Amino acid sequence: MAAPAAFSLREVLSAFEACVTEQREVLLGPYLCGWRGLIRFLHSLGAVFSFISKDAEAKVQLMEGLCCGEHRERYVSLQSMVRYELDSGLVELHRRSGRPDSGCRTVLRLHRALRWLQLFLEGLRTGGEHSRTSAICTDSYNASLAAFHPWVIRKAATMAFCALPSRDAFLRTMNVGSAEDAVAVLGEALPHISDVYSITQELFAQHRLLDLP
Template structure:
């Protein structure tokens, strides 16, 4: 089955991408960061059209940053560190209102990565019969929901109800049995946490964590 093959590939690709994000100088590489998100979006699309309002927003943000990576300034956007340095030094980051700077756009993905980290940990340590929808809404409410208006929180809550049980969800990952999927999550999570931590520290250092 072709579709199944594509899914398998994309999920491994997600994890491989996040493991390739951090450079030897502890910088976060933008290309694998975006590749990781693209894989997540593909996985999300497999879960049904009820999630498309979420994947559309993620795609828009991925494309904004990808456009910088394809522009004349592409070298400045090689790592999150060089992006922050370049955009701040050139007055490209609007601190007062919404803009399409790389910094504010990546911040939205960064906040979502915090949710992902908690969600995957919840999934990994959950019981066989746990509800994915409960793990998802608990971790969402503890993280991303704080940045979303009521209407988005409501829509997200409705979408979460469409998630399958934990074991079915783990099997949807197509990396083998539920146990094998759990093992893979355990291997991958430290890399995702590291990417999150480095970005969080960088943004805190430059006081960018509240960008509108």
């Protein structure tokens, strides 16, 4: 059996680039493809990252189910999803009551994690040759996603970050060539990721969906 193709940051780049339409809508298909790429990347970082990738994977899977389910035409973009789920009363605004998780609350978790990714990659891109990946990762986590996690997850996450390789080795696991090449690709990729992040943030803020339980 052929080994699965190695992760390349380029796929993730082109997926997030393909997300935003001319009308500034965020397409779920490429958004989830980008996440699939990130999850493969997390797998390549080893077993300590599996609890992180498991949660992201479960959320991506739930979204993929909605995107090919009965109401798939409503899940083309984040905008159409928000409209549909709010109009149909599918979003639990105050408390979870055992109903299936909505697309909105699930995307919100991925969206918060995307902010972490954005800060982390930006830290890697601008960090010096000898900067520590684990420190960059911890700082970006503390400045973003950590605020939404209970103590025990924060602890486990920060412990996993200690297992990250050096910046150079890390840049090489991105599979886009030398460390300098990887930095250049990050420079191209990050504006697209931050575009997706800010459009989503604005959409969720506008509909008061930023605190969904």
